[in-house]
Amino acid sequence: MNPEYAIEVHDVKKKFRIFYDKGNDLKDRILFRNRNHYEDRWVLKGISFRVRKGEAIGLIGHNGCGKSTTLKLLTKILYPDSGTIEMTGRVSSLIELGAGFHPDMTGRENIYTNASIFGLTKKEIDKRLQEIINFSELEDFIDNPVRTYSSGMYMRLAFSVAINVDANILLIDEILAVGDANFQKKCFDKLREIKAHGTTIVIVSHALGQIEQICETSYWIENGLIKQSGTPKTVHDNYLKSMEIKRTEQLEKQHEQEQNQEIKNSASVIQKLPDFCEKTAIRMGTQEIIFTDVQLRNLQNQKQYIFDTQEKIKIFLQYKSNKTNLKGNFGYGIFREDGLHCYGTNIMIETGECIPIREQGELEIIFQNHLLPARYFLDIAVHSHDGVIFDDIRQVVSFVISSDKQDIGVCRLESNFSWR
């Protein structure tokens, strides 16, 4: 093994035997011999990577892609069916925090038990004891039984032990969600510190931001193979894009189902809403002008429910009226799912005049979207110039905004950072 590397994984494959109906005892095995059908599921189909000493890598992928199995192989809880894993130095894992904690023993006693499971001798634990206690911020409680601890305190103690083992290789599975924000920051700083001391780190996480902050390389695992590796930012962008496509597909499907459901349900609604409305829509007005269709479209004029934060959105309206001498003030409003009023305007505000109403007419409103990912409702209304409501439909359609950018808030404020 090249001394430059701390971990070398070569073409590792791992299968799990899935029993359809496993008989564990003698009776089951003999009586139901033919029931012992099983299927080999290959969780890892040939994974190879190398980690330099002092390097930090992240393993990402959706649930069940094999990233946790990879970590378990590195921990030597599981063993590969083929391929080799070579590692140098002491390995510590932050996979199971608080392993072997005994609720009736004090925090201090549990430090000894827990640290001993990581292979530390009494002398080594003595040396680290104070640091562990300090880090956990549990000075006042350290001689109380662990069962009296809150779950946050419990995790803090466990994390403090695991991180103070002084391993050469540290394996972490999704555990940086320990304690309050303050303690999380402390954990993160500690991770950076031990990395600076030359510890090799492997992180499995869904918190891509954390990986980007600490790792040099990210491995995207999909269906038991490494799909892409490289700088975290690049890999994560591709990963998020692919996740987004999947999610969008699912949303579309869901939306279709909802629409179908609505059609079925609408028959039972007393005041029947037209098909283009959400079933939660509320309609009011004098009905001198009525909307006959409301759609959201993209600029290619295709009906659409999922838009990107940056996308231009077209509201397409059709109406009819039994009077032709009216003038109408058309307007719309957008509410977030939780009721936040995001935006609203009408044609009076925009152009200063109402438009003449015809027997049948169409209207298009195109707006530049800045809203951030969430589910939204569109309200639509047509009033007279002095405020008589002809038709007003609240929550007429819903739509979803998605984005692969991680900014937060209500809407995107295009930001440019410059520095000197």
Added chain:
Amino acid sequence: MMINLCKELYAYREMIFSLVKKDLRGRYKGSVLGFLWTFINPLFQLIIYTIAFSFILPSAIEKYYLYLFVALIPWIFFSSSLQGGANSVMASQNLVSKIYFPREVLPIAYVTSCFVNMLFTFIIIFLVVACSGVSINFIAILCLPIIMLIEYMIALGLALLFSAITVFFRDMEHILSIITMAWIYMTPVLYPLETISNVKIQKLFYLNPMTSVIIAYRDILYYAKIPDFPTLLIAFGFGIASLILGEFVFSKLKKRFAEVM
């Protein structure tokens, strides 16, 4: 391979200590007399045997209570190591499936805690031997650690073997409890081997690793004589064989422990 394992186990010695400590402390946790039970329990056992075999069921063997006691305490160590040890890996499945450590630690810690428990009980044995007026042969007493060590090896080997098997075959635990029940009658614990009149069958008894061990204990503590060298040698042979077999099977099976838990 073997050397690596020994090195690793040495590195994890603190884990073994802390498991043994936890086990010994946990055994009488919450009881008023606590650790004293380690002594009270065998003491009363002895008193009951003394009464039983003096008045209710008198035995032809002189000081039968002592005759029985010096064999029974080692036997209890063996049988509890076997039964509890077989369950030791399963009992810690939350550790085994989540964290790495040499899996051998678990049966070793269990058998060791039974062993330490036996050592404490030996304080009572020595007291009784001293009080009962049986002569004490100090050179023979020096052989005691040897036979204890041999018994430890046999018990550990079997604990390794059965703890690994139990993970994949849960019935083993219950089968073992029946085996140990029968095993005590295949070992001269309750009766002298000479009770078996057929010499050929007597020889067969020596195939049982515990026969030589129990005979040696009794030689030292009851007859106050140095055990025969062949007896010790046979026992030692069994100890080595048991360890090798146990670790061989254990090392083959341990890699798949986490998968079936």
